[in-house]
Amino acid sequence: MSDLDRRPPLRECGGRDDVAARPVRELLAPRLVALGESTRVRRLLPNLGRRMVGAWCFVDHYGPDDITALPGMQVPPHPHTGLQTVSWLHAGEVLHRDSVGSEQLVRPRELGLMTAGRGIAHSEQSPADHGPTLLGAQLWVALPDASRATAPVFEHHADLPTVTAPGLHGTVILGTVDGTTSPGTTHTPIVGLDLSLAAGTDVRLPLEPDFEYAALTMSGTTHVDGVALDPGSMLYLGCGRSDLRLRTDSAASLMLLGGEPFEEHLVMWWNFVARTGAEIAEARAEWTVGTPRFGTVHNYDGPALPAPPLPSTPLKPRGRTR
Incomplete structure (x- = not known):
């Protein structure tokens, strides 16, 4: 997954000073961003009002897009450092290729989890014969x-583990929910849960009070703690909750993201997560000149993404919220 913004800002994220230590209902408005040739996404994190939820630091929602006569997702090879990418589909397929030799078609409700660590490059494409x-x-x-x-x-x-309740079917993407644990590798206390709700569902989902949470509606309209959420809307919920009420009048789906507030301060720019602006500049330079750090994505037909220019202004600490 790439941030294709040609003028990405430097952002400082993390720290606990601005975490909502109590339950809140903070609606995050998405920003429309072009991704590749034919895909537009709704960017929900980082947001002007909220930059992280636990260790989750970047969230894009896309679709439903009719790509019958279009190439679909077409994101050329690009680099990442200091993060994990999570690919999560409700419809369609995405072919993942990376510089450690992976070539994997990811289908709906399958977890594609890439740990960039010190550096990796990857591409993402809808296959030629796509839905x-x-x-x-x-x-x-x-x-x-x-x-x-x-x-x-x-x-x-x-194959991911599931949790159920009357009218609710959940897939545990990352972390543990009500004693059920995903096989995906995690490095901080975190949770990602995909929820399908039948028409007329009204349930309470158990939560960890020490985690902060946000809910993202994928399809239909959900009522999260009494707030109506349309597709592509995210509601930040803060901390201090032992459960969460979910209600819907018609069939709907949503994602619940959460985790312990991320204590470390981060610098994010383009596709890099680091600790200083100097580390960002070094990663950009290495991608530009083609050092072995990021490797090569094989079997991709086309050039890699060039790195945008660094901003001329120095990094200004902004914290987790505006």
Whole structure:
């Protein structure tokens, strides 16, 4: 997953000073961003009002897009450092290729999890023989300092554990929910849960009070703690909740993201997560000149993404919220 913004700002994220220590209802408005040749996404994190939820530091929602006569997702090879990417589909397929030799078709409700560590490059494409619809989310998880220089690796988990309640079916993407744990590798206390709700569902989902949470509606309209959420809307929920009420009048789906507030301060720019502006500049320079750090994505027909120019202004600390 790439940030294709040609003028990406430097952002400082992380720290606990601005975490909502109590339950809140903070609606985050998306920003429309072009991704590749034919895909537009709704960028929900980082947001002017909120930059992280636990270790989740980047969230894009896209679709449903009719790609019957279009190429679909077409993101050329690009680099990442200091993070994990999470590919999550509700409709369509995405072919992942990376510089550690992975070539994997990711289908709906299968987990494509790439740990960039010290550096990796990858591409994402809808296959030539693709379905008519594309709907999903792309997310990043910030790696803590102890893990951010680890060797890059890609995981694909086709069968994920589930949780159920009357009218609710949940797939555990990352972390543990009500004693059920995903096989995906995590480096901080975190949770990602995909939820399908039948018409007329009214349930309470158990939560960890020490985690902060946000809910993202994927399709239909959901009522999260009494707030109506349309597709592509995200509601930040803060901390201090032992459960969460979910209600819907018609069939709907949503994602619940959460985790312990991320204590370390980060610098994010383009596709890099680091600790200083100097580290960002070094990663950009290495990608530009083609050092071995990021490797090569083979079998991709086309050039890699060039790095945009660094901003002329120095990094200004902004914290987790505006």
